[in-house]
Amino acid sequence: MKTIEWGFLIVNYLFLGGLSAGVYFISALAALLYKPGEPSPYTRIARLGALLAPWPVMIGCVLLIFDLGHWYRFYKLFLHVRLVSPMSIGSWLLVFFNLVALVNCYAWLTEQQRNTWFAKLPRQLAFLTKFNYDLDHWRRGLAFAGLPISVGVGIYTGVLLGAVQSRPFWNTNLVAQLFLFSALSTGCAALILGLSGRDKAAQELRLLYSLDVCFMVLEVFIVLPYLIHGQLSVQAVQDSLKLILGGPFTILFWVFFLGLGLLTPLVIELRELVPAIVSNRELHYSRLLAAGTAVLILGGGFLLRYIFVFAGQMSAME
Amino acid sequence: MAARQKRYAIVVDSKKCLNCKACVVACRAENSVPLDYSRPWMNEETRGVWPKLLAAFQPEQCHQCAHPACVRVCPTGASHHRPDGIVVVNEADCVGCRYCMIACPYNARFFRKDKGVVEKCDFCTQRVDRGQLPACVETCPSGVRIFGDLNDPKNRLAELLSSREYRVKKPEAGTGPQVYYLI
Numbered sequence: 001m002k003t004i005e006w007g008f009l010i011v012n013y014l015f016l017g018g019l020s021a022g023v024y025f026i027s028a029l030a031a032l033l034y035k036p037g038e039p040s041p042y043t044r045i046a047r048l049g050a051l052l053a054p055w056p057v058m059i060g061c062v063l064l065i066f067d068l069g070h071w072y073r074f075y076k077l078f079l080h081v082r083l084v085s086p087m088s089i090g091s092w093l094l095v096f097f098n099l100v101a102l103v104n105c106y107a108w109l110t111e112q113q114r115n116t117w118f119a120k121l122p123r124q125l126a127f128l129t130k131f132n133y134d135l136d137h138w139r140r141g142l143a144f145a146g147l148p149i150s151v152g153v154g155i156y157t158g159v160l161l162g163a164v165q166s167r168p169f170w171n172t173n174l175v176a177q178l179f180l181f182s183a184l185s186t187g188c189a190a191l192i193l194g195l196s197g198r199d200k201a202a203q204e205l206r207l208l209y210s211l212d213v214c215f216m217v218l219e220v221f222i223v224l225p226y227l228i229h230g231q232l233s234v235q236a237v238q239d240s241l242k243l244i245l246g247g248p249f250t251i252l253f254w255v256f257f258l259g260l261g262l263l264t265p266l267v268i269e270l271r272e273l274v275p276a277i278v279s280n281r282e283l284h285y286s287r288l289l290a291a292g293t294a295v296l297i298l299g300g301g302f303l304l305r306y307i308f309v310f311a312g313q314m315s316a317m318e
Numbered sequence: 319m320a321a322r323q324k325r326y327a328i329v330v331d332s333k334k335c336l337n338c339k340a341c342v343v344a345c346r347a348e349n350s351v352p353l354d355y356s357r358p359w360m361n362e363e364t365r366g367v368w369p370k371l372l373a374a375f376q377p378e379q380c381h382q383c384a385h386p387a388c389v390r391v392c393p394t395g396a397s398h399h400r401p402d403g404i405v406v407v408n409e410a411d412c413v414g415c416r417y418c419m420i421a422c423p424y425n426a427r428f429f430r431k432d433k434g435v436v437e438k439c440d441f442c443t444q445r446v447d448r449g450q451l452p453a454c455v456e457t458c459p460s461g462v463r464i465f466g467d468l469n470d471p472k473n474r475l476a477e478l479l480s481s482r483e484y485r486v487k488k489p490e491a492g493t494g495p496q497v498y499y500l501i
């Protein structure tokens with residue numbers, strides 16, 4: 001009996017997990033892009049990313065737990081370590097990532113923010129004020145430690161799908177790479193969206209645009225060989241690609257994911273970025289375009305997960 | 319001397335199958351499988367135009383693969399491979415993530431919503447361990463399924479596999495299926 005087992009909870013988790021991984025990665029990069037002791041032009045990216053990173057993945061983990069047969073049995077995942085199971089590796093990665101992202105989030109709070117929050121604690125919890133540590137000096141260390149973990153969280157979901165021989169739509173190494181770069185790109189987009197409303201963000205947006213353009217170009221050159229090589233592969237793979245080449249996911253894939261979610265934002269970002277690079281001037285950006293691009297990228301990232309989760313489960317070796 | 323390791327498998331002589339579904343019913347009774355699900359199932363194929371017609375029936379169940387994809391992907395080790403080759407799910411360890419169902423090339427597994435765990439054919443381990451045949455094998459009126467130990471050359475199963483032509487389903491999945499269909 002062939003059934004669709006993974007539905008919207010999983011789609012949402014894949015998106016939120018990737019988003020957090022991307023946000024953390026970019027934030028950690030921004031935190032490392034300065035000499036210690038000097039003021040960094042990218043502090044706002046690092047702080048915004050650090051404050052944002054833990055929450056989407058935490059919501060995603062809750063969704064994952066509620067997708068299980070009985071949610072209260074999730075702890076059994078942590079009674080075992082199975083290095084041959086991408087899901088086991090992923091569960092442990094998520095634990096470490098959540099911890100690092102939370103500590104990093106705390107470390108990036110300003111002293112004033114910490115004091116305000118601890119002051120708001122009810123009297124019964126007042127003893128917690130003794131944990132009001134200043135962790136500023138941990139920021140670089142956390143950025144270093146979190147980089148590989150965030151890449152792990154971003155890529156393992158694609159590995160998890162790709163490791164299934166019986167679903168030809170997934171069974172290629174390209175899915176892992178596509179998911180990773182899409183995760184990093186949605187992370188960029190979330191930060192672009194967050195900074196588009198702030199003043200004097202030209203230099204920060206320039207960095208985010210540059211990174212995002214790289215990630216999206218990589219995505220384009222993963223999608224292309226995915227399609228071409230799939231057509232040159234065995235019958236089962238060719239059949240599975242029919243799901244996006246004339247099948248039920250065609251319009252979603254070509255128009256909404258590839259067109260609106262990937263190529264359009266890529267063109268907009270290049271249009272904003274190239275003149276600044278060519279003439280080595282400050283970026284003259286439009287706030288509306290920045291926010292619009294970010295929304296398109298986030299939508300595209302979500303659609304990518306949607307298409308892959310459902311189309312993958314519909315594909316089979318027949 | 320240590321006892322020789324057994325390696326259980328099933329040979330299916332589908333030309334003898336009448337599509338009576340006694341195997342499905344016997345399995346349901348033996349393993350308390352609710353009506354919405356089934357461990358073994360029937361593949362029916364009809365071909366041609368009257369009066370030149372073919373109706374073929376082919377029973378199928380978990381293929382008890384030698385390199386099972388379900389066991390590899392299981393995050394808790396609930397799905398595991400017994401030394402005698404039977405792939406079983408330990409319900410106490412199963413979290414119900416359903417990754418194994420997605421990984422199975424034969425779609426031989428199902429999700430018990432009531433129990434929150436995944437279930438599959440296990441060659442009736444409770445019977446096999448007592449030296450009995452699986453329920454589907456024992457009940458079949460025309461002897462479609464032959465159950466036995468691949469490592470025992472005097473076995474009827476080994477005899478059939480050495481003297482008859484057979485095929486396995488989806489060998490390209492690379493899981494080494496152990497349900498052999500006689501041609």
